[in-house]
Amino acid sequence: MxxxxxxxxxxxxxxxxxxxxxxxxxxxxxxxxxxxxxxxxxxxxxxxxxxxxxxxxMVAKPDWGIPSIASNDDHRDHLVTVETILSRPFGDLIHFKVHNRKPKKRRVLLVAPMSGHYATLLRKTVISLLPDCEVYITDWHNARDIPVSEGKFDVEDYTLYLVDFMKKLGSDLHVIAVCQPAPLTLAATAYLAELDPAAQPRSLTLIGGPIDPEANHTEVTDFGRSVTMGQLEQTMIQRVGMKYRGVGRKVYPxxxxxxxxxxxxxxxxxxxxxxxxxxxxxxxxxxxxxxxxxxxxxxxxxDMTAEFYLSTVERVFKGREIAQNEFTVDGHTIDIGKITTVAVKTVEGEKDDISAPGQCKAALDLLTGLPEEKKAWHVEPGAGHYGIFAGGSWRNNIRPLVLNFIDANSEPTARPKPSVVAV
Structure with a gap:
């Protein structure tokens, strides 16, 4: 096709x-x-x-639609506007600027999924965090609007985008990855831990992500195991038509x-x-x-770029490269065990039929260099996939836990000094 x-x-x-x-x-x-x-x-x-x-x-990008938020400090409504912090061909780093309010100490980067929907899928998550945090989010672009001249975009490029976004925001940052990007966000953090430790975030919260898809099977993982990469490429991949700027680009429409x-x-x-x-x-x-x-x-x-969709299935789901700590980026093998100071929390929904309980918690077993007191996990009773980042379960139970986790890990952790080898 x-x-x-x-x-x-x-x-x-x-x-x-x-x-x-x-x-x-x-x-x-x-x-x-x-x-x-x-x-x-x-x-x-x-x-x-x-x-x-x-x-x-079906062809319209939803608006964020966040006109104002109430402040807990002065009990007034403050206007909210969206500003671009870093612009890239395949996605931007944006900030929700709350006018006439002092910057909040909690600085949160939400990593939005690139799995068919726009980042606005996390609108309610953003609204719930804005009164208490400075909120940034990854705003991925529709592949049909990106000219072929901009090149490819696969899981390695996605990971490097996250690395650049974290570097831009600085180390006094708390990252929350929702669903699909959880494995790649974990990889990006490990990349920084080894190659640029000063740019690591203070904490990392992984919500309903397939760190190890084999930890607990769902229809999604069963589908990934039952089809070959050739079948996926032939049945799911098409070239963007004449109507859009990305004409000729291979995409999963x-x-x-x-x-x-x-x-x-x-x-x-x-x-x-x-x-x-x-x-x-x-x-x-x-x-x-x-x-x-x-x-x-x-x-x-x-639309997703064909290479991103296919490499996600092949490397994250079929090859389980991240689950087996064998993921490479730009020729460099990432070692998740290099994360030693970033506090990590996993959140799962008991009734999640997309990323079932156990898939996300598998991240904690990979963090062999992280002290146990820096690890945390939570399974939300009765919650489905969307309930763990939006709705009552998120607002009443998960959000307070995440904010408490952020506060508990807001102070910089002493970095281990490199060992000195006598020569």
Whole structure:
């Protein structure tokens, strides 16, 4: 499927469905239609509204939508703006600047997943941290918008991006990696521990990440073991079509990823959209109701570079290079045991069916050079994958634990002095 016409065909199908929804909505809105008093017209308009919105969101990057936050210091609302700290072709380091507020002592870097959705998937996580922290986040770019001239981007490039972001922010930093980037964030920290110890963060929190995918099997890990790399390349990879700046770049298309996401819970999604059509027809829906807030984010997908997707499957899931401490970056073999001063905490959800309990905690066994008092872990009872970084479980239980962990490890730790060898 590594052809531009297959990419353009998918975009044409999406565009056509959006047009059909808009046409149905416009047809039902004709004043003359009101003369018929036919409920089918209202259902047609409702179907059109839901359909148009859904297919339109698939190619739109969501806005952060954080107008202001309340300060615990002066009990006033403060405006929030997004500023770019470091700009790179495949992703930026951005900061949520809270105006007219003294900088917070807690400086947190959120490492967002590059797994189909934009960094805005962590919007609620950001909002929950802003009152108490200076928050930075990795804002990955949609591969379809990146010209081929910018070159490749695989797991090694991702890791080096994280290294540069950490260096930029300095050592008085606390890193929180959510889901997919957890293994690569651990690798980036080990890279710094060996080659640039002064740039290491103070703490590292890994949330629901596949450090060792074999520690506890899920549908995701079973899929990774059941297909060959050749099959993945032939069925999942396409070239960006003529419509976008990245024309010709090999990618794992967002629309194809979305198909996989929805197929995992097809019946649930079908019922959700059916119910929303009924609500629109009855006049019970609103622009920012629960359905639209969720699906505006869920349906907004981005393309991944082919090399990043394939190298993730091959090296993190199949080869288990990080789980076996054999991961290399730019020819250098990373030793996770070199981490000796960075406090590490893992967080998992008891009901997580994407990165099951045990997969993330495996990181602690790799930290052979880290004292036990610098290690911590937490399994959230009853929480699924999304619940461990958003929702009630995060707000009420996990977030306070993470902030306490940050506070307990905010003071710089004495670095071990290099041994002197007599010559």
């Amino acid at each position: 590594k052809y531009m016409y297959t990419y353009d065909f998918m975009e044409s199908v999406r565009n056509t469905n959006q047009w059909l929804g808009a046409s149905a909505r416009a047809f039902a809105a004709y004043p003359a239609m009101a003369m018929t008093a036919n409920p089918l017209v209202e259902w047609l308009g409702a179907w059109g509204e839901v359909t148009e919105r859904s297919f339109e969101r 967002g629309l194809l990823q979305l198909t996989s996401f929805i197929s995992m819970n097809a019946a649930t999604h079908a019922k959700a959209f059916q119910d929303q059509i009924f609500r629109v027809a009855k006049g019970e829906a609103s622009d920012h109701d629960k359905h639209n807030v969720f699906y505006d984010e869920y349906l907004a997908v981005m």
